[in-house]
Amino acid sequence: MLKNILDKSRQVVFPVARTLTRSSVHGNVVNESPAAVATPAGTKTPLILPQNYGEYAPVSRNTPRQAWIENTDAVQERKVGLIELHPDVFAAQPRVDIIQENVEWQRKYRYVSFAQTKTRAEVRGGGRKPWPQKGMGRARHGSIRSPLFKGGGVVHGPRSPTTHFYMLPFYKRVLGLTSTLSVKLAQDDLHIIENVDIPTKDGQFLKDLIAERNWGPSVLIVDEDHMFPANICQATDELGYVNLMPSFGLNVYSMLKHDTLVLTVAAVKHLEQRLLYQLNRSDAASKGGKFKLDQV
Known part of the structure; x- marks a missing residue:
């Protein structure tokens, strides 16, 4: 049903071009198609982000994933758009054994x-x-x-x-991330927001927002940049069950430790870009060898 809505919305919002560019301010995604330019002033074009399969074609196109984009400017939930998620990242086979190996590895390498x-x-x-x-x-x-x-x-x-340090094989770490993201999405514990800009630095606003949207007892908010706005930093200081994390630090243990995973649109695009590169890199055979400190 969501796919039908998306296909109809594309015909309305993107009749000529589907080029999407990222604004330099707060990582917002802006539509630059002629249809968006021609919209009357005061009306906001729905934010619909189609998936670009040109560079990394999915293994199976029968399992597309889509998610609503939620607002953060008010406590009341409002759907501001729809985003397509790459099936290789958010619809991977949930390998519980690999998730468990990642958890054990993260618990032991620092012990x-x-x-x-x-x-x-x-x-x-x-x-x-x-x-x-x-x-x-x-x-x-x-x-x-x-x-x-x-x-x-x-x-x-x-x-x-x-x-007790040891290094998990490279692709077990990659598959651990894709499996955990897929499980979170399947269990409806993954939410996507426009950005992390909230109107106030009062922690009560964040409490009401979490309670209104039923985000669970613990929340992990992930953005692409490691510099978060001052409002959300001060609001989460007094909330021990809400944590902030940049997308390059996202890991299996933290995702499972928190009940709800909240990603910004910029974080979703960054995670897809990095994980798809690792899954489709040409030198994959060299990454299966013994761990080296300069391995990326």
Whole structure:
């Protein structure tokens, strides 16, 4: 049904050209077709963003995805447009096993164990030989701090600091992102907004907006730029369950940690561009080798 609406809307809004350019102000997407220029003053053209399949053709065109674009200038929800999502990024096969591997990898690569045991050389005491080597009929010992004795040292015990770092294969990291984005969209936990510009810096506005739109107990807001507007930064300071993140830092663990994922239009385009490049890059075979620090 959404596809039929989109096809009809294209005929009305984009009768001549479908060229879309991104404005330099706040990453808003602006239509520059002749139809948009000819619209009367005071009327806002619906924001309809078709998908460009020219550069990266999807593996399967039978599973297109579309989502509404929501407003952020008021608490009341208003659909300001429709966006097509690339099926290779937002309609991928949900590999739960790869998602789990990404979660375990992210939990372990930053974990350092500080468990520490002492060897026989570090345990206090035991410097004197407990009894003579011969003549007493007892076993030969040189120290009561031997691992054979109670209170002695420990052999092959944990030594701190011990890192649990390892690197997940490159394409498991890429597929983890596409699988998690697809699952979030399928479960209706992914929402797309115009931008992160809110009219006030009061945290109550953001509370009311989240409650009105039923965004869940924890929200992750993602934009393309790492510099967020002052209003949303101050509004989220007092809300521990709302976090901001740039799109280049988006990861599987953070998406699963938050119940609702909110992406701006600019963030969606940036994620599609980067993930589609990784999925279709010509040197994919070289990325399957051993991890290198300069690997991108």
